[in-house]
Amino acid sequence: MIELVVFDCDGVLVDSEVLSVRAMRGVLEAAGVPATDAMIGRCFGMKQADILAIVSRETGVVVPNDVADRIWPATRLLFEQELQPMPGIADFLERLGDRPRCVASSSSLERIHLSLKRTGLDRFFGDAVFSSQQVKHGKPAPDLFLFAAAQMNVAPERAVVIEDSIYGVQGAKSAGMRAIGFLGGSHIQPDHDRALLQHGAESAEPSWEAVERRLFG
Structure with missing residues (x-):
């Protein structure tokens, strides 16, 4: 029962996932981290910190500390619009x-x-x-x-x-x-x-x- x-x-x-990927990829690219949609998409369902750790490992680029703080504002803007x-x-x-x-x-x-x-x-x-x-x-x-x-x-x-x-x-x-x-x-x-x-x-x-x-x- x-x-x-x-x-x-x-x-x-x-x-929301397509919007989330767009926001995260945009922030990462602006920070010099060459993440792809597919790379982020494979992490659907995980905590943000775990996703960023995987992106860093797969790209070989250290994700700057301020990236995590910038992802939510970018995501929130897309959510409010779309x-x-x-x-x-x-x-x-x-x-x-x-x-x-x-x-x-x-x-x-x-x-x-x-x-x-x-x-x-x-x-x-x-x-x-x-x-x-x-x-x-x-x-x-x-x-x-x-x-x-x-x-x-x-x-x-x-x-x-x-x-x-x-x-x-x-x-x-x-x-x-x-x-x-x-x-x-x-x-x-x-x-x-x-x-x-x-x-x-x-x-x-x-x-x-x-x-x-x-x-x-």
């Missing part, structure tokens, strides 16, 4: 009724709250919003999902996680939760469904209607 639905934010609730909710998500959340739900995202609390408010989805979650800022280890570690379940007073095995990234799926499975892959974002590449399934998702669904059928019949 499902007692809690846990939502990732970026690429699940909001169609961010949209994922198609069908508001209707899906309406149909959940009073079923417990929460957000568990690698993004900062400020970014999550801005994303939800900007897209009108904040009314569905209230204070049930959790960030990797609140735990020691980000995805693919289980810390964030276990923290969210504890805050919601639900046993991990009674929760299902909706994720678009392999790191999120891995974290959910490590936490003892069910994981459903979501493929509705504009950043999703061919064969991403196969990658999600290989890393533990029980299914990979193209839309919120398909997610609903999978979860509730």
